[in-house]
Amino acid sequence: MDAPNGSQDTEQTLDSQVKAFFDSAPPLQNRNDIIQKLNHFIQLNSLSSENGIGKRIVCVTSGGTTAPLEQRCVRYVDNFSSGHRGATSTEYFLKAGYAVIFLYRRGSFQPFCRSLPDDPLLECFEATEGLNIQVCEAYSKAVKTAIVDHHAAVDSGLLLKLPFSTIFEYLQMLQIISKPMKDIGPRAMFYLAAAVSDFYVPWKDMVEHKIQSGSHILDVKLVPVPKMLSVLRKDWAPLAFCISFKLETDSNILLNKARGALEKYNMHAVVANELSTRKEQVVVVTIDDKITVQRDKSKADDDVENPLIKLLSQRHSAYIEDSKRMR
Amino acid sequence: MDAPNGSQDTEQTLDSQVKAFFDSAPPLQNRNDIIQKLNHFIQLNSLSSENGIGKRIVCVTSGGTTAPLEQRCVRYVDNFSSGHRGATSTEYFLKAGYAVIFLYRRGSFQPFCRSLPDDPLLECFEATEGLNIQVCEAYSKAVKTAIVDHHAAVDSGLLLKLPFSTIFEYLQMLQIISKPMKDIGPRAMFYLAAAVSDFYVPWKDMVEHKIQSGSHILDVKLVPVPKMLSVLRKDWAPLAFCISFKLETDSNILLNKARGALEKYNMHAVVANELSTRKEQVVVVTIDDKITVQRDKSKADDDVENPLIKLLSQRHSAYIEDSKRMR
Numbered sequence: 001m002d003a004p005n006g007s008q009d010t011e012q013t014l015d016s017q018v019k020a021f022f023d024s025a026p027p028l029q030n031r032n033d034i035i036q037k038l039n040h041f042i043q044l045n046s047l048s049s050e051n052g053i054g055k056r057i058v059c060v061t062s063g064g065t066t067a068p069l070e071q072r073c074v075r076y077v078d079n080f081s082s083g084h085r086g087a088t089s090t091e092y093f094l095k096a097g098y099a100v101i102f103l104y105r106r107g108s109f110q111p112f113c114r115s116l117p118d119d120p121l122l123e124c125f126e127a128t129e130g131l132n133i134q135v136c137e138a139y140s141k142a143v144k145t146a147i148v149d150h151h152a153a154v155d156s157g158l159l160l161k162l163p164f165s166t167i168f169e170y171l172q173m174l175q176i177i178s179k180p181m182k183d184i185g186p187r188a189m190f191y192l193a194a195a196v197s198d199f200y201v202p203w204k205d206m207v208e209h210k211i212q213s214g215s216h217i218l219d220v221k222l223v224p225v226p227k228m229l230s231v232l233r234k235d236w237a238p239l240a241f242c243i244s245f246k247l248e249t250d251s252n253i254l255l256n257k258a259r260g261a262l263e264k265y266n267m268h269a270v271v272a273n274e275l276s277t278r279k280e281q282v283v284v285v286t287i288d289d290k291i292t293v294q295r296d297k298s299k300a301d302d303d304v305e306n307p308l309i310k311l312l313s314q315r316h317s318a319y320i321e322d323s324k325r326m327r
Numbered sequence: 328m329d330a331p332n333g334s335q336d337t338e339q340t341l342d343s344q345v346k347a348f349f350d351s352a353p354p355l356q357n358r359n360d361i362i363q364k365l366n367h368f369i370q371l372n373s374l375s376s377e378n379g380i381g382k383r384i385v386c387v388t389s390g391g392t393t394a395p396l397e398q399r400c401v402r403y404v405d406n407f408s409s410g411h412r413g414a415t416s417t418e419y420f421l422k423a424g425y426a427v428i429f430l431y432r433r434g435s436f437q438p439f440c441r442s443l444p445d446d447p448l449l450e451c452f453e454a455t456e457g458l459n460i461q462v463c464e465a466y467s468k469a470v471k472t473a474i475v476d477h478h479a480a481v482d483s484g485l486l487l488k489l490p491f492s493t494i495f496e497y498l499q500m501l502q503i504i505s506k507p508m509k510d511i512g513p514r515a516m517f518y519l520a521a522a523v524s525d526f527y528v529p530w531k532d533m534v535e536h537k538i539q540s541g542s543h544i545l546d547v548k549l550v551p552v553p554k555m556l557s558v559l560r561k562d563w564a565p566l567a568f569c570i571s572f573k574l575e576t577d578s579n580i581l582l583n584k585a586r587g588a589l590e591k592y593n594m595h596a597v598v599a600n601e602l603s604t605r606k607e608q609v610v611v612v613t614i615d616d617k618i619t620v621q622r623d624k625s626k627a628d629d630d631v632e633n634p635l636i637k638l639l640s641q642r643h644s645a646y647i648e649d650s651k652r653m654r
């Protein structure tokens with residue numbers, strides 16, 4: 001059981017867990033390159049706005065993180081997540097006028113690419129008789145959208161893509177992103193749709209080489225990943241508008257878990273989704289209400305992310321206005 | 328410790344482990360469709376040959392298998408494997424005149440596609456000013472090879488692709504493939520390059536819903552996957568030429584482990600590779616010799632699979648000849 005919220009003991013424990021996590025994590029590759037890209041992106045989008053106060057910027061996290069079981073990693077525990085939610089939401093955030101930092105799992109869905117098959121290069125193209133290549137008729141619209149709209153977002157400086165694989169990379173990158181996001185205050189949003197490992201093996205406890213097979217039982221002991229949502233809200237970017245997700249396969253416990261997360265991590269909203277119906281409807285849980293959001297079933301190509309991002313964008317605007325009044 | 332090889336006790340234990348594995352596995356989706364495709368493929372390639380005795384057919388397995396931790400799977404243990412070895416080997420097997428059944432992990436490398444970047448559709452194509460799409464100059468050769476050569480192999484009936492994700496799917500599909508492969512006797516080869524889970528959670532022992540997080544330690548107990556290589560050699564396809572792989576990160580134990588696997592599973596050869604040098608060299612361990620195979624470093628685009636498949640193809644030919652004499 002967790003200790004009561006906000007007690008000094010809990011905070012000290014969390015602080016030491018967080019310190020232990022980052023101290024033990026293998027250093028992030030390309031750290032300086034990432035910082036440079038981020039600063040440039042946030043600076044660019046803070047200047048360019050019609051009303052002179054800069055764009056709203058959202059960090060969308062997407063896909064699952066891995067927890068390696070060996071330092072020279074052959075085996076790891078992974079979380080199922082296609083990244084569909086994060087990729088789709090990114091499209092609607094761009095449409096709503098946000099600049100988006102897309103922090104995604106390598107190989108997961110990309111914005112504007114979700115109508116494509118698993119292996120688009122091989123499945124969407126064919127060779128002509130003259131051995132030239134061409135798009136198959138059935139995919140011509142999907143391929144065009146993917147390439148044209150995706151590149152347009154990146155090239156216009158509205159979409160910054162940053163890939164991760166392990167829980168170590170993900171949390172280090174989230175911390176790095178929160179620094180310049182802190183500077184833009186309430187205009188920043190975190191939309192934390194990634195399926196982050198709840199458990200990991202601390203780097204120093206990991207065996208170096210591949211675990212040997214045999215006739216024995218493999219007993220893997222994983223420790224909880226420190227609750228970084230608390231740290232993000234409290235220290236990393238206290239003014240940012242924060243949305244987290246709760247995914248369960250058991251609908252009976254879903255809303256209570258979402259409500260629990262809202263209070264425990266002091267989120268502005270928690271999006272509750274059940275594995276089997278997550279593309280049809282979600283429930284947005286805030287401190288004041290529970291709003292069920294559904295896709296428009298009368299339109300074949302509507303997404304639940306369409307009304308979801310509209311709602312969150314409105315709430316974010318209201319939050320920014322509130323913040324101004326409180327200054 | 329394992330019981331001594333070949334003892335009746337061991338065999339009974341293995342048989343009961345194998346039975347328990349298949350009894351508990353969730354039924355394979357599209358089972359009948361797979362069987363139909365396979366029978367057609369093997370029939371086609373058994374007829375079409377210049378010397379009238381049918382083509383040699385190899386089943387190349389590629390990529391890693393997952394072991395789910397929950398029935399409605401959110402978390403799973405995965406094995407790192409890009410599938411580069413299997414995809415590259417498939418190209419050289421086709422070049423050597425084989426028909427190839429490519430049993431691969433969804434999302435892993437595909438034959439003729441290994442010079443492409445991670446996300447080929449987005450990275451290899453660009454939008455023109457008229458909003459048409461075109462291949463970027465830098466990737467034009469790689470894209471053409473991928474699409475033209477890949478489709479040529481599939482369309483000519485020489486390459487059959489079958490995808491898997493879990494250890495349950497993989498082993499059920501391997502068993503299905505071995506049935507028609509048994510019928511073609513020594514002309515069949517199994518080239519087992521997939522990184523197969525050594526441990527799994529039996530389906531019936533799995534929790535149904537997502538494991539809850541909290542402040543406790545997660546203790547995952549996995550049992551050994553039954554050694555199906557033995558069963559493949561002994562029962563499923565006793566005349567097929569069988570190659571397995573041994574990957575280690577610790578070069579000190581590699582050759583002994585490979586030799587051990589050769590004897591224990593009665594393989595015709597074991598390819599020993601060390602994680603950090605596996606694209607440069609491998610050692611082919613047989614009952615009579617240990618042959619180090621290296622890529623030709625004087626050629627920028629040579630692969631270690633080039634001399635490896637040449638060697639294995641020769642050995643397979645000799646094995647087929649030997650089999651004829653022994654009839």
